[in-house]
């Protein structure tokens with residue numbers, strides 16, 4: 001609970017501050033808001049186009065002790081004159097807003113570049129001009145590919161950490177050619193990092209840059225056809241969760257050979273909290289935030305998620321749990337990939353004493369338990385539609401076990417995540433006859449459908465119009 005006796009890493013009392021959080025309604029923002037509300041006295045001005053992932057923190061009927069400490073402002077930072085005023089009202093701005101799903105980088109490169117560079121410019125400018133501290137969310141993708149990936153496949157140097165460990169102050173940023181539009185995101189993020197760094201050097205902007213390395217957990221992205229467009233392609237955790245929920249084989253892009261390190265969102269949020277509350281130690285730094293101990297190939301991730309899902313759902317494993325797809329088929333022309341991402345932890349360790357704690361198995365178990373409860377148990381099987389009322393009651397009475405009360409309460413009571421683009425999604429699996437199953441999904445909230453439908457009708461036009469402004 002919030003307490004006035006809280007101290008920073010140097011033993012100084014932490015004063016309550018006001019935070020302007022842009023992109024507060026997203027995956028990371030929702031977890032950060034939850035943490036700030038439940039464990040600190042800080043105030044949050046939460047800015048986003050959507051708020052469905054933080055609705056459970058905002059609803060007055062829940063009579064939260066923090067209701068006077070969080071205020072939602074529905075605005076698009078591309079075109080809203082309220083932005084500067086909100087930044088001025090706060091002590092600290094945290095910018096999370098971005099297009100950050102790889103499926104968009106090569107198919108909507110203009111929107112990706114505008115979102116990650118142009119739209120962030122006014123935020124940096126207002127912070128610099130008004131002497132406000134900025135924590136900006138960049139990405140591990142700024143490192144691009146490892147130096148080792150350019151060595152011959154059988155070179156022993158590929159095993160040498162000097163050729164693959166990614167260091168904030170030493171590693172180069174290695175992207176593919178311009179035709180490989182995958183790198184539009186990384187390149188835009190790199191340039192905004194350079195701009196922020198230059199504002200610090202020339203104009204004294206107090207900044208911290210965060211480079212997340214595949215943070216995963218509950219509420220990440222969307223499940224296509226349930227709380228996102230049926231043709232949408234989210235990040236890998238949601239892609240694989242979707243396949244598992246629908247009893248379809250997991251799709252391994254180009255054989256699933258790329259390697260990633262995954263960190264649990266709750267561990268990563270601890271690192272952000274340390275940055276927020278220790279400005280003297282965090283200002284002027286770029287921090288890798290990841291878990292070097294949780295490295296797997298995407299194929300191994302798929303296999304582990306399959307095993308964990310069998311455990312948490314009680315459903316049998318598919319006869320064919322994975323299939324290979326080419327990146328061109330899955331993402332389209334211009335896709336490319338980061339081969340390996342091991343974060344060096346020296347700087348964050350030295351400055352903030354932070355270390356990740358949760359193993360990959362544990363974080364997948366808690367995340368897939370959430371996914372299963374939120375999505376699978378909210379579905380009604382076609383064949384047993386009549387019994388849906390009793391199952392809804394069961395869903396409402398579920399107790400929280402491995403994840404936060406807030407998240408589960410949101411999933412169960414408010415149907416969080418179940419916003420839906422359509423009233424129902426009929427899904428048939430690609431497995432054997434016994435595994436085949438049809439599902440209808442729960443009805444979404446009316447406001448959410450209207451908002452999302454507008455965007456889904458013409459996402460390109462939506463962003464194109466905004467660019468004109």
Ligand SMILES: NC(=O)c1ccc[n+]([C@@H]2O[C@H](COP(=O)([O-])OP(=O)(O)OC[C@H]3O[C@@H](n4cnc5c(N)ncnc54)[C@H](O)[C@@H]3O)[C@@H](O)[C@H]2O)c1
Pocket residue numbers: 022023024025026027028029047048049050075076077078095096097098099100115119137138139140211212213214215216221
């Ligand atoms: N999740 C990760 O592991 C990860 C990894 C690397 C980098 N990041 C970076 O962290 C940040 C947050 O990521 P996330 O995973 O929470 O993504 P997210 O998509 O869940 O959240 C981003 C939020 O920003 C909002 N937003 C986008 N454009 C906006 C605009 N113009 N005006 C107002 N709101 C807008 C979106 O509505 C969304 O709620 C991003 O900058 C992303 O590039 C995340």
Ligand SMILES: O=C(O)[C@H]1O[C@H](OP(=O)(O)OP(=O)(O)OC[C@H]2O[C@@H](n3ccc(=O)[nH]c3=O)[C@H](O)[C@@H]2O)[C@H](O)[C@@H](O)[C@@H]1O
Pocket residue numbers: 100101102138139140141185212213214215234235236237239240251252253254256258260298337338
């Ligand atoms: O999370 C991060 O740290 C950063 O990396 C992500 O990029 P990436 O890891 O490539 O994105 P994912 O969608 O999570 O894909 C991971 C890997 O799984 C593969 N994949 C994805 C989806 C799928 O169904 N199957 C599959 O094999 C992809 O090709 C890729 O190799 C995104 O760019 C950002 O959210 C973020 O900046």
